[in-house]
Amino acid sequence: MDFDEILLNSVLIIILGVVVSLVIYAIFSEARKDGKRAAARSWKQDLKKIIATPKILVTAILFSALFLIFFIGIPFLPAVIIFYLIVREYYRRRGNRKNGIEHAFEI
Numbered sequence: 546m547d548f549d550e551i552l553l554n555s556v557l558i559i560i561l562g563v564v565v566s567l568v569i570y571a572i573f574s575e576a577r578k579d580g581k582r583a584a585a586r587s588w589k590q591d592l593k594k595i596i597a598t599p600k601i602l603v604t605a606i607l608f609s610a611l612f613l614i615f616f617i618g619i620p621f622l623p624a625v626i627i628f629y630l631i632v633r634e635y636y637r638r639r640g641n642r643k644n645g646i647e648h649a650f651e652i
Contacts (some may be wrong), residue, residue: 563608
């Protein structure tokens with residue numbers, strides 16, 4: 546593999562990661578609303594709203610970039626745990642624990 550193929554594969558992985566993380570976030574955000582599923586809205590409508598929110602979109606891009614970095618070096622599960630801890634700490638310091646990706650992982 547030459548440099549161009551590696552670069553193309555990296556870009557494709559990042560794009561795929563953004564799409565997958567946005568869809569997962571949309572599904573989780575609907576499932577977590579008020580502790581029950583909102584029947585009036587589908588996850589597709591949530592996805593449209595999420596794409597319009599720059600903070601969540603940037604988080605999805607960061608997730609994809611971290612996925613690419615950790616995919617090369619260490620297994621995927623530790624990468625997800627590390628990313629979750631970083632994002633949780635970021636939102637905790639900002640005082641917005643209920644915003645962004647944090648509330649999707651809330652138990």
